[in-house]
Amino acid sequence: MxxxxxxxxxxxxxxxxxxxxxxxxxxxxxxxxxxxxxxxxxxxxxxxxxxxxxxxxxxxxxxxxxxxxxxxxxxxxxxxxxxxxxxxxxxxxxxxxxxxxxxxxxxxxxxxxxxxxxxxxxxxxxxxxxxxxxxxxVRFRDSKEYLKARIDEIVGDDEELKIASSLIIISAPEEVEHSIDDLVCTHRQEEALRKINIALKNRDYLKERRIYELGKLLFVGPPGTGKTSLALAMSKKLKMPLLEVRLAMVTSQYLGETSKNIDRIFDLARRLSPCILFIDEFDFVAKSRISDDNGAMKRAVNMLLKNIDTISFVKNGVLLIGATNHPRLLDDAAWRRFDDVVEFPLPDYEMRREILKKITRELDCTCDYDELAEETDGFSGADLRIMIKESLISALMRDSYEMNESDIEQGMGTVKDRDTIRQSVSI
Structure with a gap:
């Protein structure tokens, strides 16, 4: 044989x-x-x-x-x-x-x-x-097959829940490509994750003692610093599906549907628990609150804040994460609804060095990590990934799989050009 x-x-x-x-x-x-x-x-x-x-x-x-x-x-x-x-x-x-x-x-x-x-x-x-x-x-309960079946069972013929599911991006733990080990986290970010992990393991204990002020996190920091990446990695680590909501996408100018859509999304999260509800662009709340000419938006924001008040990781099994690039826009009403604020700063020298090592660990790269970390001051984690991607493309265009110093310079130049264009274009 x-x-x-x-x-x-x-x-x-x-x-x-x-x-x-x-x-x-x-x-x-x-x-x-x-x-x-x-x-x-x-x-x-x-x-x-x-x-x-x-x-x-x-x-x-x-x-x-x-x-x-x-x-x-x-x-x-x-x-x-x-x-x-x-x-x-x-x-x-x-x-x-x-x-x-x-x-x-x-x-x-x-x-x-x-x-x-x-x-x-x-x-x-x-x-x-x-x-x-x-x-x-991968456990069956962590698979996209299971998650789809569960959503179909929850939604059924409920038109409102169908609308809610169409407004969010739902990811099963199985679908998340990067793990916590792939990220370079600050001490504060690691501490927040440990707290949530402990709360998850002791939910019954906390519920019996009515300790509910856990599991509402606000991620703050510039674009590209890893807010969404950490939320996804937490989904994989905690074995909980992630429901990603971008507030600007949920809004509707017709018939006051925005307020209803927000209510429907929170309802779906409660039914799908345990899960992570990740609300991106949370500064939309502030922009809507200072606008005097849109009553529908104000009602929507009030509905959002009301739902945040009533959702609970300990009670409902819904871990709420808000993310914003503009924390100064948030007023006290928004801030006080989160029990933990986690900062996502631009990476310092040591973090940039570690990020570069992790990005290139499966690539052939002759770069000097110490020197490259120095030269990329002000780069976000996303910028570093774009730089390495462009460097790899440069190497492939030479019919090579090994990135050399010239390729790295090409990638770095691409990132700097992108930033120059962004700064020069008025919005």
Missing amino acids: SSDNDAQALDVFELLLTSEILNQYENLDMDDLPAKFRDISGTTGCNTDIERPVVVSESIADRILCTGKSYELVRKNPFVTFDDFGKRLGISALDAAAGWFSKQDAMERIEKNPVLAYYFEKSGLGGISYEKSKSSI
Whole structure:
């Protein structure tokens, strides 16, 4: 048998072993299944339970594994059974089959499949950790598949909630590309994240003692300093979907819909909890409050502030994050509604150096990080990313994957030109 066939045969056997373990241990659910095997669960929508008994027919195995010969690949294995009438595959003796599987250079498969890891840990196989295996995969509840099903279930035929869902950008933890480890955070930002993490783990304790003044954060700082990036990374870290709202996009001049839209968005967040509600462009509140000629906008702002008052991370499981580039525009009424203000300054020398190292860690770059950090004084994190992107493009245009000093100068010049144009164009 070819090596490709050997690997495919182990794929089939792993699938059968997984289904047999699921049938014997009913405490395992969808969050224990690797994404590649979720179709055997019989579950639809956002249900995390698994329909038992789990049955693997030849056609199901072929579809999941993208092969047209599942039974043919394993028919000579002494532990595989086959029902000719129902075309069902199975395992005859779990302990013996698992022992055989563990000797087939399958350790990596076991470590990346929590169902197998659970069984092998219980069986005393050294070095196998169920919890470690589970943390290595994307939980079903963190997937965009689950989030879509949950939103569909919540919204249903409710036209108002349909409108709300169309006004926000909803991201599942699985969809977030960057983690906290990819960011260079200030001490204050790290502290805010630790507080929220502790509050999340102790929500019941805090609720019993009526300590609710947690989980309303205001991110303040210039554009490009990482406010949105940290909110997204928190979604991944805390395993909570993120609902991103840009207030300017929610406003409507027709029939007073703006006020209703804000109410609908908060209603959807409460129903979708636990989640993060990220309100960008929060300075829109201030701009609307000082305007005397738009009563609808003032009503909308009052509705926003009222909803902020009634939302609670401890009570409702909604972590509220407001973000603004212009904190001086916010009046006391807006400021006092947040229990924690987190500053996002332009990065200093040390931060720029670390950001550059993280951006280029998977790239070939001959730059001097100390010198480059000095030369990029005043650059935001976003500016540094644009600079490296342009430097890479410059290298690729030379048919090279390695960025040299000339490429870096090209990228730096692009950023400076962008800033010059921005400063010279009157708005």
